[in-house]
Amino acid sequence: MAYPPQPWSLHGQLHVSVWLLPADRLPPIPAEVAAAVRPVRIGRYAVVGTAWVDYQQGGDMSYRELLSAVLMRAGLRSRVTITHIWVDSADSRDGGRELWGIPKDLAEFELTGTDAAAVTGGQPIATAVIRRSRLGLRLPIGFRVVQALRGRALTTPVRAVARCGPSRLTWQIAPDGPLGFLAGRRPLLSLTAADFRMRFGTTPPPQ
Structure with a gap:
């Protein structure tokens, strides 16, 4: 096992955009997850988040990441x-898949404070120009991720603190790429969580 045991302690920079997408255009959600939670709806729209993340040296792992996620609910x-x-780390890919059922694949990245790009298998996924505004106080961030792992829905807690503030991300998404369902659309809003410190996962109970 080349990846560390959970929980992972990570820190770095995160830039996230929030999109409204017609619910009938959502990407497929595994049956185990769909049985446990359902998409949050605003009229006929669902809520999708996309994020560029630079996990930097000093945490348990350092790598770069692009993700897309759907806002769900379990009751309220x-x-x-x-x-x-x-991600651009095979260890992160393997750990994400085996510990939490996160469907990580490999890609090549350019990710600076102002520009981002990801390519997989020689095919572009997306690019973005990042413009950060003045960041505010360090704030706590908490959420739970639900993924399908070994035939069931697994819920994993995530806790972080970061300097948060609005930003502007100008996305170009490959229409024939895996995020093509967002191509040609504009995000509703974008945020930066700078210098975050994150704890992903839980300490397993003793055997």
């Missing part, structure tokens, strides 16, 4: 399920 409790995700 909000949840997130990740439908697409790419």
Whole structure:
């Protein structure tokens, strides 16, 4: 096992955009997840988040990431399920899949404070220009991720603190790529969580 045991302690920079997408255009959600949670609806729209993440040196792992996730709910409790995700670390890919059922694949990245791009198998996924505004105070962030793992829905807690503030992300998404369901659309809003410190997962009970 080349990846660390959970929980992973990570830190770095995150840029997220929130989109409204017609619910009938959502990507497929595994049956185990769909049986446990359902998409949050605003009229005929669902809520999708996309994020560029730079996990930097000093945490348990360092790598870069692009993901797309759907906002879900279990009753009145909000949840997130990740439908697409790419990293540039085989260890992160393997750990994400085996520990939490996160469907990580590999990609090549350019990710700076102002520009982002991801390519997989020689085919572009997306690019973005990042413009950060003034960041505010360090704030706590908490959410739970629901994924399909070994035939059941697994819920994993995520906790972080970060300096948060609005930003502007100008996306170009490959229409024939895996995120093509967002191509030609504009995000509703974008945010930056800078210098975050994150705890992903839980300590397993003793055997």
